[in-house]
Amino acid sequence: MSSVHRGYAALGGFLAAGAGLGLGELTAALAGGTSPVVGVGTQLIDLAPGPAKDWAVKNLGTADKPILVAGVLVAVAVFAVVAGFLGARRPRVALGMTVLLGLLAILAAATGRSLAGNFALRILPGVVTLLIATFGMVLVLRALGHRRFGGGVRRKVAAAEATTEQPEATEQPEAAEKPDVGEPVFEIVVAGKPRAVLGAAEAPEGFDRRRFLGTALALGAAGAVGLAAARTLPSGVDEATRRAIRIPVPVDRAKAVPTGASVDVAGVSSFVTPNKSFYRVDTLLTVPKVDPRNWELRIHGMVDRELRLSFADLLDRRLIERDITLTCVSNEVGGPYVGNARWIGVPIAEILREAGVQAGADAVKSTSVDGLTIGTPLQALTDGRDALFAVGMNGEPLPFDHGFPVRMVVPGLFGFVSATKWIVDFEVTRFADFTAYWTERGWSAEAPIKTSSRIDVPKGFARIKAGPAVAAGVAWAQRRGVAKVEVRVDDGPWQEATLAAEDTIDTWRQWTFRWNATSGNHRLTVRATDGAGEVQTDESAPPRPNGSSGLHNTVVIVE
Ligand SMILES: Nc1nc2c(c(=O)[nH]1)N[C@H]1C(S)=C(S)[C@@H](COP(=O)(O)O)O[C@H]1N2
Ligand SMILES: [Mo]
Numbered sequence: 001m002s003s004v005h006r007g008y009a010a011l012g013g014f015l016a017a018g019a020g021l022g023l024g025e026l027t028a029a030l031a032g033g034t035s036p037v038v039g040v041g042t043q044l045i046d047l048a049p050g051p052a053k054d055w056a057v058k059n060l061g062t063a064d065k066p067i068l069v070a071g072v073l074v075a076v077a078v079f080a081v082v083a084g085f086l087g088a089r090r091p092r093v094a095l096g097m098t099v100l101l102g103l104l105a106i107l108a109a110a111t112g113r114s115l116a117g118n119f120a121l122r123i124l125p126g127v128v129t130l131l132i133a134t135f136g137m138v139l140v141l142r143a144l145g146h147r148r149f150g151g152g153v154r155r156k157v158a159a160a161e162a163t164t165e166q167p168e169a170t171e172q173p174e175a176a177e178k179p180d181v182g183e184p185v186f187e188i189v190v191a192g193k194p195r196a197v198l199g200a201a202e203a204p205e206g207f208d209r210r211r212f213l214g215t216a217l218a219l220g221a222a223g224a225v226g227l228a229a230a231r232t233l234p235s236g237v238d239e240a241t242r243r244a245i246r247i248p249v250p251v252d253r254a255k256a257v258p259t260g261a262s263v264d265v266a267g268v269s270s271f272v273t274p275n276k277s278f279y280r281v282d283t284l285l286t287v288p289k290v291d292p293r294n295w296e297l298r299i300h301g302m303v304d305r306e307l308r309l310s311f312a313d314l315l316d317r318r319l320i321e322r323d324i325t326l327t328c329v330s331n332e333v334g335g336p337y338v339g340n341a342r343w344i345g346v347p348i349a350e351i352l353r354e355a356g357v358q359a360g361a362d363a364v365k366s367t368s369v370d371g372l373t374i375g376t377p378l379q380a381l382t383d384g385r386d387a388l389f390a391v392g393m394n395g396e397p398l399p400f401d402h403g404f405p406v407r408m409v410v411p412g413l414f415g416f417v418s419a420t421k422w423i424v425d426f427e428v429t430r431f432a433d434f435t436a437y438w439t440e441r442g443w444s445a446e447a448p449i450k451t452s453s454r455i456d457v458p459k460g461f462a463r464i465k466a467g468p469a470v471a472a473g474v475a476w477a478q479r480r481g482v483a484k485v486e487v488r489v490d491d492g493p494w495q496e497a498t499l500a501a502e503d504t505i506d507t508w509r510q511w512t513f514r515w516n517a518t519s520g521n522h523r524l525t526v527r528a529t530d531g532a533g534e535v536q537t538d539e540s541a542p543p544r545p546n547g548s549s550g551l552h553n554t555v556v557i558v559e
Pocket of ligand 1: 329419
C-alpha cells in the first residue's frame with residue numbers, strides 16, 4: 001500500500017472526527033447539553049491531581065483554560081489522524097478508535113459535574129459526535145476501497161456484471177488492479193454479493209479518488225461549518241443585555257473611600273481594582289451567560305420555609321453597598337490573586353432569617369449553574385458581617401466572568417469557601433453531610449483569610465538610585481483589619497511603614513515605606529499585624545490546604 005494512500009487515510013480520519021466534533025458542538029450550541037470539547041476538558045480539570053492543578057494555576061494563570069482547550073483539540077486531532085492512518089490497512093481498528101472518541105464525549109457528559117437535569121439532553125451532543133464521526137469514518141473506509149464498508153463495490157459489481165459471460169474472470173478480478181500488495185484477496189460470496197474477508201491480506205485495491213475527495217469535502221465542510229456556527233451562535237444573554245440592567249440605588253450606601261486610602265506612588269495596586277483587571281479564578285472552560293429572566297435561586301435544606309427568588313425579587317429587596325477585598329486561597333505569597341471591589345447585594349443573613357434556619361445546621365452548600373459546590377460556615381453568613389448575594393460590582397451589574405447575574409461575597413473567607421459565582425442553589429445543611437468540590441480535592445472545608453502583605457514597588461530586581469527611596473504595597477486581613485505594616489531591609493530591624501487611611505476592616509490597606517538606599521543589592525521584607533494584634537507569621541506554607549503563609553520579600557539593585 002502506498003504512503004500516499006495512507007496519507008489519504010489519515011486525512012480521512014481527521015475529517016471524520018472533525019465532522020463529528022463540529023456537529024456535536026453545534027448540537028450543544030443549539031439544543032444545550034454538554035459540549036464534547038468542554039465536557040472532556042472539564043472532566044480533565046476535575047480529575048486532574050491536585051499538584052497538576054496547582055501547577056496550572058501558578059504557571060498558566062488564566063491562560064490555563066485556552067491552553068487546556070487547545071490541548072484537547074490537538075489530542076483529538078492526533079488520535080483521529082492515527083485512527084485514519086491505521087484505517088488504511090485495519091479498518092476495524094480505525095472504526096473502533098472513532099467510536100471510542102465518541103464514547104469519551106458521552107462519558108464525560110454523563111459523569112461530569114452538572115446540576116440534576118435532563119440526562120438525555122446532556123449526552124446528546126456526545127451521541128451526535130459518535131454517530132457522525134463513525135458514519136464519516138465508514139464513508140472514508142468505503143472511499144479507501146474497503147469492501148466491507150461498500151468500497152470497491154461499484155467497481156466489483158460492474159466487474160461481476162461485465163463478466164457474466166466469462167465467469168472464470170471473477171476469480172480474482174482485482175489482482176490486476178492492485179499495484180502494491182502482492183497477496184491474494186480472499187473473498188466469500190454471501191447471497192450473491194461479494195464480501196471481503198478483512199485482514200492483513202485485504203488491501204483497499206478499490207481506492208476511489210473521486211469518491212474520497214467528495215467524502216473529504218463533505219466531512220470537512222460539516223466539521224468547519226459546525227464548529228464555526230457553534231462558536232458564533234449566541235449562547236445565553238449578550239453583553240448589551242447585561243449592561244442594560246439597572247441596579248437600583250442601594251438604600252444602604254458604602255461610605256466614600258477616604259481620600260487618604262490611596263497613596264501617591266506609581267506602581268502600587270489601585271485601591272479599587274477595576275473589573276477588567278480583577279483576578280479571575282474558576283474551573284469553567286466557558287463562562288456562563290445566564291439569562292437573568294430565567295434565573296432563580298433556590299434556598300432550601302434545613303429551613304422552615306423554602307424560598308425561590310428571581311433576579312427581580314432580589315433587586316426588589318433591601319440592597320446594601322460595601323467595599324470588600326476578595327482573596328484566592330491559591331495565591332502564593334506576593335501573588336496576584338487578590339482584588340478589592342465595591343459590591344452591591346442583598347444581605348444573606350436577611351434571607352436566611354426569612355427562610356428560618358433550623359437547629360443543628362452549621363453550613364451552607366451553594367451550587368453554581370455548572371454544578372460546582374462550595375461550602376460556607378453558616379456562622380459567617382449570620383454573625384453580622386456583610387455576607388452578600390451580590391448583583392453589582394464597581395458600579396455595574398456583575399461581569400460575566402465574575403458571576404453574573406448573582407454571586408456570593410463573604411468578607412473574611414477565601415473565595416473557594418464563600419464566593420460562589422453564577423449561584424443557583426443555596427442549601428442550609430451540615431458540614432458532616434456533604435463534601436464541597438475543592439474539599440474533595442484536598443483543600444480545607446473551612447478557610448478564613450490569613451493576614452498577608454505584599455510589596456508592589458519596587459518590583460523584584462528593579463534598579464534604583466542610591467539615596468531616599470520609597471517602597472509601597474498592600475496588606476489585608478479581612479474582618480480583622482490591618483493595624484500595622486513593617487518593613488525590614490536585609491537583616492536589619494523591623495521598621496514601621498506608613499499606613500494609608502483604612503476604608504473598612506474588610507478591605508486591604510495600602511502602605512508606604514521610605515528608606516535610604518545605599519548602593520548594592522538589598523532585600524526588602526514586609527509583614528503586617530492585624531487588628532487583633534496578631535503578627536503575620538514568617539512560617540512558609542504552600543496554598544494547599546488553607547492558604548499560603550510566609551513573608552513577601554523583594555530584592556532591589558541600588559546603583
Ligand atoms: N461557580 C464558581 N464559583 C467560584 C469559583 C468557581 O470555580 N466556580 N471559584 C472560587 C474561587 S477559588 C475564588 S478565589 C473566587 C474568585 O472570584 P473572581 O473570579 O470573581 O475573582 O470565586 C469563587 N467562586
Ligand atoms: Mo480561590
